[in-house]
Amino acid sequence: MNQLVAPAKSLDKSKTPGALFSTLSIPIAILVLVVIGSIASPSFLTVNNLTNVLNANSAVGLIALGMTFVMVTGGLADLSVPANVAMGALVTLGAQETMGTAPAALMGLLVASMGGVVNGLLIGYLRINPIIATLGTGSVLLGLSQLLVGGGIVYAQPSALSTFVKSSILGIPVFIWIFIFVALILHPLLARTSFGRWSLAVGGNYQAAQASAVPVRFTKAAAFAMTGFLAGLCGVLLALSNGQARPIIGTGYEFVAITAVVIGGTSVFGGNGSVLRTVGGVLITALIGNLIILLGFPSQATGLITGAIVLGAVGIDAYFRRKAGRL
Amino acid sequence: MIARRNILVASAAATLLFAVAGCTAADTDTASGDAGSVEGKSICYVTLANSHPYVTPANEGAQAAADAAGVELTIVSEEFSAQTGAEQLNSCVSRGVDGILLWPADENSYLPGLLKAEQAGIPVVAIDTRAGDESMELIASFAGADKYDQGKISAQQLDAALESTGGIVVIAGQAGNGTEIARSGGFVDELASMGSGLEILATVNADFDQQKALVASRDLITKFGDQIKGVYAQDDTMAKGFLQALEESGLDFVPVVVGINGEAGAFDNIREGKQYSTILQPPFRNGELAIETLISVMKGETVPEMVPLENTIVDINNVDDLEPAL
Numbered sequence: 001m002n003q004l005v006a007p008a009k010s011l012d013k014s015k016t017p018g019a020l021f022s023t024l025s026i027p028i029a030i031l032v033l034v035v036i037g038s039i040a041s042p043s044f045l046t047v048n049n050l051t052n053v054l055n056a057n058s059a060v061g062l063i064a065l066g067m068t069f070v071m072v073t074g075g076l077a078d079l080s081v082p083a084n085v086a087m088g089a090l091v092t093l094g095a096q097e098t099m100g101t102a103p104a105a106l107m108g109l110l111v112a113s114m115g116g117v118v119n120g121l122l123i124g125y126l127r128i129n130p131i132i133a134t135l136g137t138g139s140v141l142l143g144l145s146q147l148l149v150g151g152g153i154v155y156a157q158p159s160a161l162s163t164f165v166k167s168s169i170l171g172i173p174v175f176i177w178i179f180i181f182v183a184l185i186l187h188p189l190l191a192r193t194s195f196g197r198w199s200l201a202v203g204g205n206y207q208a209a210q211a212s213a214v215p216v217r218f219t220k221a222a223a224f225a226m227t228g229f230l231a232g233l234c235g236v237l238l239a240l241s242n243g244q245a246r247p248i249i250g251t252g253y254e255f256v257a258i259t260a261v262v263i264g265g266t267s268v269f270g271g272n273g274s275v276l277r278t279v280g281g282v283l284i285t286a287l288i289g290n291l292i293i294l295l296g297f298p299s300q301a302t303g304l305i306t307g308a309i310v311l312g313a314v315g316i317d318a319y320f321r322r323k324a325g326r327l
Numbered sequence: 328m329i330a331r332r333n334i335l336v337a338s339a340a341a342t343l344l345f346a347v348a349g350c351t352a353a354d355t356d357t358a359s360g361d362a363g364s365v366e367g368k369s370i371c372y373v374t375l376a377n378s379h380p381y382v383t384p385a386n387e388g389a390q391a392a393a394d395a396a397g398v399e400l401t402i403v404s405e406e407f408s409a410q411t412g413a414e415q416l417n418s419c420v421s422r423g424v425d426g427i428l429l430w431p432a433d434e435n436s437y438l439p440g441l442l443k444a445e446q447a448g449i450p451v452v453a454i455d456t457r458a459g460d461e462s463m464e465l466i467a468s469f470a471g472a473d474k475y476d477q478g479k480i481s482a483q484q485l486d487a488a489l490e491s492t493g494g495i496v497v498i499a500g501q502a503g504n505g506t507e508i509a510r511s512g513g514f515v516d517e518l519a520s521m522g523s524g525l526e527i528l529a530t531v532n533a534d535f536d537q538q539k540a541l542v543a544s545r546d547l548i549t550k551f552g553d554q555i556k557g558v559y560a561q562d563d564t565m566a567k568g569f570l571q572a573l574e575e576s577g578l579d580f581v582p583v584v585v586g587i588n589g590e591a592g593a594f595d596n597i598r599e600g601k602q603y604s605t606i607l608q609p610p611f612r613n614g615e616l617a618i619e620t621l622i623s624v625m626k627g628e629t630v631p632e633m634v635p636l637e638n639t640i641v642d643i644n645n646v647d648d649l650e651p652a653l
Contacts, residue, residue, distance in 0.1 A: 041550070043549050043550060046549070048549060048576070049546075049549045052542075052545040052546060052549060055542075055545075056542045056545070057542075059538070146377075146378035146379075147378060149378075152380045152383065152653060153380055153564075153590065153591070153592070153653055155591065155592065166575075238538055241571075242537050242538065242541070242567070242568075242571070243567075243592070244537070244564075244567070244592055246380060246564075247378075248535075248536070249536075249538075251534075251536070252534070289542065289543075289546075290546050293529070293531060293543060293546035293547060293550065294546060294549065294550050296529060296550075298530070299502075299530075299531040299532045299533075299543065300502050300532060
């Protein structure tokens with residue numbers, strides 16, 4: 001019964017229907033969508049289109065990777081994401097002229113990370129409800145960003161860095177490389193390190209983790225700091241590639257990220273989840289968006305379909321947990 | 328427990344508000360002062376936001392027009408919340424100002440306040456956005472761009488440039504948003520009434536967001552390729568997203584792209600021949616126009632139900648003579 005220390009592992013290795021479901025559902029879902037796509041549209045299985053699918057959610061996908069840690073540690077969700085995306089983007093473009101592009105981008109990252117650290121302190125150390133805390137910091141930061149730019153559009157200067165961000169390496173856009181790179185760091189961080197085990201333990205059973213000398217406060221705070229940093233990175237990348245930014249740039253990104261994490265099968269109740277599965281969730285949401293346009297469905301259908309899948313995924317998760325007596 | 332206490336506090340606040348409103352409603356004669364001069368009169372302006380690409384310059388325009396007329400202008404911001412705005416409207420009425428400029432954030436939330444303003448004899452003018460029909464009956468005039476007309480103009484632009492033939496895609500704003508409804512409606516209606524031969528291949532909602540427009544446009548280009556002869560983007564930001572996707576695709580065709588709003592980025596793209604046209608809807612002028620309209624009402628002059636902000640088409644011929652709106 002080492003469930004308290006590593007609940008996810010014990011659940012994964014057991015042959016419960018829930019575990020089987022969460023291991024196989026992602027690859028099956030992706031396969032089904034790919035089959036539908038290749039039958040329905042001749043242009044689906046082209047290199048160009050598949051690159052577009054990978055690229056579609058690569059920026060917001062970065063946030064989903066961070067949000068995985070937030071959910072795993074039982075931190076529910078980070079609603080300050082749009083503000084940190086805006087901060088990353090606006091600070092980068094605002095400071096570009098005086099500081100140069102690269103230092104300005106670092107500054108954008110730093111400011112967004114600080115937003116994440118504040119979230120971490122409020123939630124991890126002061127134990128404020130994450131929804132309330134991030135709603136608050138989000139409003140403050142978004143207000144601040146609006147004050148900074150007076151509500152207008154900030155335009156970028158042409159720069160080598162933005163040309164690089166828009167370019168491709170070996171035929172694959174830089175956005176996708178960055179997403180893969182971050183996922184390759186974060187997946188083993190959650191699956192193989194002590195920090196990963198702490199995260200699962202904190203989300204699985206906070207009191208038990210605390211009793212087992214897990215640094216519970218730090219672990220929870222770190223998840224939010226990481227998400228702030230990644231939201232900032234998303235903002236910096238979007239600002240550089242789009243060549244302009246306004247305070248509304250990250251609107252709705254918190255929901256896209258939450259959707260990808262939940263579709264990936266990470267539990268909203270904490271204690272269970274994987275970065276790799278979130279990558280699967282990001283892919284599935286991108287495939288759905290792509291197919292809706294290729295099949296000519298009205299684009300409002302995107303919300304309908306992804307929303308239904310999220311509710312289904314959460315419902316099934318809750319069902320199996322109740323059956324296993326863990327809820 | 329907490330919920331019940333909140334209701335108590337709220338109803339206490341509401342009672343107080345009504346009491347105050349009742350007191351000032353008594354001295355209505357201050358509102359209907361002598362016609363002719365408005366100097367020294369006061370206007371309360373419930374604006375949508377303090378900081379927004381369109382609203383901020385509109386607020387500055389309102390201030391400038393008020394200063395020019397020697398009117399005292401108080402600006403309060405509802406920050407996109409109709410509830411906040413409705414309370415602010417109430418307190419403007421209570422303060423017994425001489426005129427109210429209102430930026431409606433939704434259709435019906437302002438009705439109670441508008442009724443009180445009417446009882447108190449305070450004229451109200453709406454800026455930029457219309458309120459619901461019932462509300463508009465209590466509003467003397469509306470000063471703003473005719474967004475339906477912007478849709479019509481876009482249809483005319485595309486139809487003329489493409490000689491009424493070929494496939495087009497529509498990149499629309501947020502589904503159900505007032506601006507989106509007007510800009511879509513005007514566009515579709517005008518195509519129909521012109522008997523245009525343009526064929527709408529697809530309509531996608533990209534929420535007035537460049538990144539969303541970029542992602543959707545990549546898929547549209549994958550699906551339709553050079554069948555896309557024209558693009559109607561409901562704002563310039565989304566037009567930019569489409570142009571980005573086109574550039575990425577490396578495909579060698581140049582569709583006619585029309586946008587709306589008159590953003591600086593669109594001006595650049597028009598100069599470079601990437602974008603065909605945009606529609607300039609100058610926010611500063613919108614603010615001025617609204618205050619001027621309200622002052623006319625306060626003077627007792629008759630004003631039309633709608634005072635339209637002129638929609639200026641910007642294309643390669645006049646792009647260097649005009650200033651971008653944003």
